[in-house]
Each structure stands twice: as structure tokens, then as C-alpha cells.
Amino acid sequence: MPFTTNVSGDYSGVQVAVDLFHANLFILGVLFFIHWWYLVNNPGLTSIEISKKDATAGMHRSLIAPFVSLLGRVCSFVSPSWSMTTYLLIPILFFFYRRYFTT
Numbered sequence: 001m002p003f004t005t006n007v008s009g010d011y012s013g014v015q016v017a018v019d020l021f022h023a024n025l026f027i028l029g030v031l032f033f034i035h036w037w038y039l040v041n042n043p044g045l046t047s048i049e050i051s052k053k054d055a056t057a058g059m060h061r062s063l064i065a066p067f068v069s070l071l072g073r074v075c076s077f078v079s080p081s082w083s084m085t086t087y088l089l090i091p092i093l094f095f096f097y098r099r100y101f102t103t
Contacts (some may be wrong), residue, residue, distance in 0.1 A: 004020045004021040004023075004024040005021060007020055007021070007091055008020065010023035011078055012080065012081040012084065013078045013081050014080060015077070016077050017080075018072075018076050018080040018081070018083055018084065019073060019076055019080075021084070022069045022070075022072045022073040022076065023039065023073075024076060025064075025065060025066075025068075025069040025087075026069040026070060026073075027062060027065050028065070029063070029064075029065035029066035029069060030066050031064065032062045032065070033062040033063055033066070035058060035062075036055070036058045036059045039055075040055040040059065042060075052069060053102075056079075057097075057101075060097065060101070061092050061094065064090060064093050064094065064097070065090065066087050067093075068086055068090055068093070069086075069087075071086050072084065072086040072087065073091070076090075081103070
């Protein structure tokens with residue numbers, strides 16, 4: 001993570017540098033989703049039981065970062081430096097998910 005952050009910061013106008021950062025965050029987000037999926041399907045790994053509602057919410061929230069990184073990748077074709085601003089959507093998407101999709 002620090003390497004791709006440094007490269008994308010130093011060369012923010014270069015699409016390859018920015019795409020390395022987007023790919024890194026996409027991979028981290030997918031790994032986080034796999035982590036949630038594994039915990040949900042192996043309930044004996046946690047000391048307390050994860051409810052079905054919390055498991056679903058956790059898996060949905062873990063997909064926000066990969067979605068935003070893919071959006072950033074698409075935006076990098078238009079403007080590599082401005083594609084980094086797509087990550088400002090993460091707290092907004094978390095807010096709307098919590099407000100409209102959880103009870």
C-alpha cells in the first residue's frame with residue numbers, strides 16, 4: 001500500500017501510476033470481502049455469533065471499496081489525477097448504505 005500510494009502521489013498525472021493504486025485498493029477490497037465471506041461460512045472462528053443481518057451488511061459494505069476503485073480506474077482514462085477523488089465517495093456510500101439499507 002505505501003509503495004503504490006507514493007508512486008500515485010509522485011506521478012498523479014500518469015495513468016499507469018494511478019492505476020497501480022486503483023488495482024491495489026481493488027485487490028485489498030476483494031480480499032476483505034473474501035475474509036467476511038469466510039467468517040460467515042465458518043461461524044466457529046469467531047467468539048461471538050455473527051447474525052445473518054450483520055453478515056449480509058458486512059459483506060455488502062466490504063464491496064464498496066472495490067466498486068469505488070473500479071470507478072476510479074474508469075475515470076483514470078479521462079483524468080488520471082482527478083480519478084483519485086472517487087475515493088471521496090466511500091464515506092458517502094457508507095452513509096447512504098447505513099441510512100437506506102439497514103434497519
